[in-house]
Amino acid sequence: MTDAAAPNNFIRQIILNDRAAGKNDGRVATRFPPEPNGYLHLGHAKSICLNFGLAREFAGNCDLRFDDTNPAKEEQEYVDAIKSDVNWLGFEWNNLRHTSDYFEVLYLCAEKLIRDGKAFVCDLSADEVRATRGTLTEPGQNSPYRGRSAEENLDLFRRMRAGEFDDGARTLRAKIDMASGNINMRDPTIYRIRKLTHQNTGDAWKIYPMYDYAHCVSDAVEGITHSLCTLEFEDHRPLYDWFLDQLDVENHAELIEPMRRAGLAGTPSRPQQIEFARGNLDYTVMSKRKLMALVSENLVDGWDDPRMPTLAGVRRRGFPPAAVRAFWERAGVTKQNSVIEFSVLEGSVREVLDASAPRRMAVLDPLKLVITNLDAAHDETIEFANHPKNAELGSRRVPFSRELWIERDDFAEVPPKGFHRLVPNGEVRLRNAGIVRCEEIVRNDDGSIAEVRCTLDPTTRHGMPGADRKVKGTIHWVSAGHAVAAEVRLYDRLFTVADPDDTSDGKTYAEHLNADSKRVVRAWLEPSLADATPESNVQFERLGYFVADRYDHSRATPVFNRTVTLRDSYAVR
RNA sequence: UGGGGGAUCGUCUAAUGGUAGGACAACGGACUCUGACUCCGUUUAUCUAGGUUCGAAUCCUAGUCCCCCAGCCA
Numbered sequence: 001m002t003d004a005a006a007p008n009n010f011i012r013q014i015i016l017n018d019r020a021a022g023k024n025d026g027r028v029a030t031r032f033p034p035e036p037n038g039y040l041h042l043g044h045a046k047s048i049c050l051n052f053g054l055a056r057e058f059a060g061n062c063d064l065r066f067d068d069t070n071p072a073k074e075e076q077e078y079v080d081a082i083k084s085d086v087n088w089l090g091f092e093w094n095n096l097r098h099t100s101d102y103f104e105v106l107y108l109c110a111e112k113l114i115r116d117g118k119a120f121v122c123d124l125s126a127d128e129v130r131a132t133r134g135t136l137t138e139p140g141q142n143s144p145y146r147g148r149s150a151e152e153n154l155d156l157f158r159r160m161r162a163g164e165f166d167d168g169a170r171t172l173r174a175k176i177d178m179a180s181g182n183i184n185m186r187d188p189t190i191y192r193i194r195k196l197t198h199q200n201t202g203d204a205w206k207i208y209p210m211y212d213y214a215h216c217v218s219d220a221v222e223g224i225t226h227s228l229c230t231l232e233f234e235d236h237r238p239l240y241d242w243f244l245d246q247l248d249v250e251n252h253a254e255l256i257e258p259m260r261r262a263g264l265a266g267t268p269s270r271p272q273q274i275e276f277a278r279g280n281l282d283y284t285v286m287s288k289r290k291l292m293a294l295v296s297e298n299l300v301d302g303w304d305d306p307r308m309p310t311l312a313g314v315r316r317r318g319f320p321p322a323a324v325r326a327f328w329e330r331a332g333v334t335k336q337n338s339v340i341e342f343s344v345l346e347g348s349v350r351e352v353l354d355a356s357a358p359r360r361m362a363v364l365d366p367l368k369l370v371i372t373n374l375d376a377a378h379d380e381t382i383e384f385a386n387h388p389k390n391a392e393l394g395s396r397r398v399p400f401s402r403e404l405w406i407e408r409d410d411f412a413e414v415p416p417k418g419f420h421r422l423v424p425n426g427e428v429r430l431r432n433a434g435i436v437r438c439e440e441i442v443r444n445d446d447g448s449i450a451e452v453r454c455t456l457d458p459t460t461r462h463g464m465p466g467a468d469r470k471v472k473g474t475i476h477w478v479s480a481g482h483a484v485a486a487e488v489r490l491y492d493r494l495f496t497v498a499d500p501d502d503t504s505d506g507k508t509y510a511e512h513l514n515a516d517s518k519r520v521v522r523a524w525l526e527p528s529l530a531d532a533t534p535e536s537n538v539q540f541e542r543l544g545y546f547v548a549d550r551y552d553h554s555r556a557t558p559v560f561n562r563t564v565t566l567r568d569s570y571a572v573r
Numbered sequence: 574u575g576g577g578g579g580a581u582c583g584u585c586u587a588a589u590g591g592u593a594g595g596a597c598a599a600c601g602g603a604c605u606c607u608g609a610c611u612c613c614g615u616u617u618a619u620c621u622a623g624g625u626u627c628g629a630a631u632c633c634u635a636g637u638c639c640c641c642c643a644g645c646c647a
Contacts, residue, residue: 009586069646130644136576137576171645180575182575183576183642184643189644189645192645208645211646211647231577234641237577277579282584330586331596332587336579336580336640339584343584344597350609354609388606389611431606468606471606475607542607542609569609570608
């Protein structure tokens with residue numbers, strides 16, 4: 001990867017300080033820990049870039065770990081999609097792990113907590129636990145089961161594991177402080193009974209650990225040094241540290257014995273949790289629930305709809321992975337809640353594509369232009385550079401003939417002020433082909449324009465001395481007789497308002513959907529475009545960046561998606 | 574009226590007691606066989622009020638506003 005040097009941020013600074021202090025012997029180990037319960041989106045990409053980027057900068061390792069402690073929500077489909085998306089973004093994990101790989105270790109740790117009098121089996125129902133938890137301003141009450149002996153707790157917990165009790169009948173809880181101002185410390189649940197088939201462990205387990213318990217232990221046994229997560233976990237940090245303090249896995253090799261047997265053992269660490277702000281974008285939604293709803297209610301064409309902020313979506317839209325990485329680098333990493341303008345992302349996309357995308361010509365809204373002083377049989381090819389600045393991208397030949405397609409809005413019978421294109425009796429340059437003058441307008445019966453008839457100034461042909469003559473505008477074209485028909489999908493923002501989550505106007509996010517976010521047109525392409533490989537990016541000159549659709553494009557049925565328009569300083573359009 | 578965080582151009586971010594800088598956006602202009610790219614220029618910010626200091630975005634005091642937390646979700 002050729003991304004610029006990593007910019008500074010407070011997490012990087014913490015790592016720099018840790019290394020200077022000799023913490024973890026200077027080692028840096030991070031992890032990206034998604035729950036496989038949905039598709040990855042641009043928000044996840046921030047975390048991916050951060051975790052993998054930091055590991056790379058400090059010659060450390062970054063693992064991909066599926067945080068799969070809740071079999072009710074997790075599926076193999078998501079596991080596969082996540083792996084594919086991380087790779088697409090340009091990163092390779094050190095170890096691929098699942099929290100469920102550590103279930104035996106987690107169980108051993110729980111027995112240790114019980115023996116140490118730090119955890120107890122509670123028979124309260126979920127409702128009763130809620131009722132005794134207290135409120136934000138009032139302390140909770142101790143569970144009546146809090147005083148059970150270690151022996152009784154151990155017996156009950158083993159029977160929980162054995163499947164003797166029904167879902168919800170009992171839980172294992174940490175014994176901390178029901179009066180804590182931090183609600184996470186009020187005897188939180190560590191294990192619950194869930195008799196479900198798990199995507200990775202099948203039916204081996206009847207009990208499953210909770211996030212707060214599993215995550216810190218997983219980090220520690222995996223040897224993670226810096227555990228990065230988002231802001232809402234800030235007040236979980238005391239609990240994260242509490243579990244690690246009680247367990248001290250670094251000095252209790254017996255706890256990770258199951259990993260050794262499974263060939264997964266490394267050197268445990270004492271990880272540090274650091275929280276950063278999520279990255280939000282305007283004109284979109286990023287919550288898993290809402291993305292799920294867009295898909296299930298058929299408001300979009302699936303998880304990989306090019307309008308979706310999912311990585312599968314932006315990939316299909318044609319956003320290069322390097323642009324996504326550059327975007328998050330521009331956005332920075334802080335603890336401030338923020339909403340980044342979509343234009344910043346588009347800026348990154350244009351920057352990458354301007355440098356790399358070959359140029360082509362395509363007409364999306366065709367108007368026939370006939371060159372009357374060219375023979376009907378005229379048939380030649382003109383050489384075009386594929387890129388205005390990068391000769392390494394080579395050139396191609398484009399057929400040119402008497403009848404062309406031009407863009408309907410490149411001709412105006414009554415031109416608005418500042419119009420630089422073709423007008424009656426006016427001149428315009430056909431890209432690389434010479435200057436034409438409009439002599440005549442041919443109309444349909446209803447008065448609409450059927451075609452414009454022009455003469456080509458032969459002294460201005462490409463390669464001729466007169467080719468340097470100045471005219472106000474240059475327009476693109478394709479030869480009507482050679483053009484390839486294509487389906488072109490024009491995408492725009494999915495929502496009409498910057499903050500679709502804002503319901504203060506009484507409308508839900510679904511009511512802010514942009515009805516015009518997808519337009520499909522039949523376009524004419526220069527012939528070389530039929531040979532584009534799926535997912536290749538091109539610039540349709542003067543129109544924007546487009547990508548050959550990952551799934552639907554073929555030589556026989558070309559399909560292109562508009563990734564982003566070109567910047568356009570001609571306001572009157 | 575509990576606990577935990579955060580406030581810098583329109584947006585995102587930098588400045589670690591010493592010139593408030595950058596990116597995106599916007600607006601001018603130059604260039605141009607893409608109204609693109611590139612280049613030049615312009616506009617716009619330290620939440621408020623006090624205090625410490627030669628000097629404060631940064632330190633202190635008091636406020637204000639915003640976000641998160643009461644799952645057997647993560």
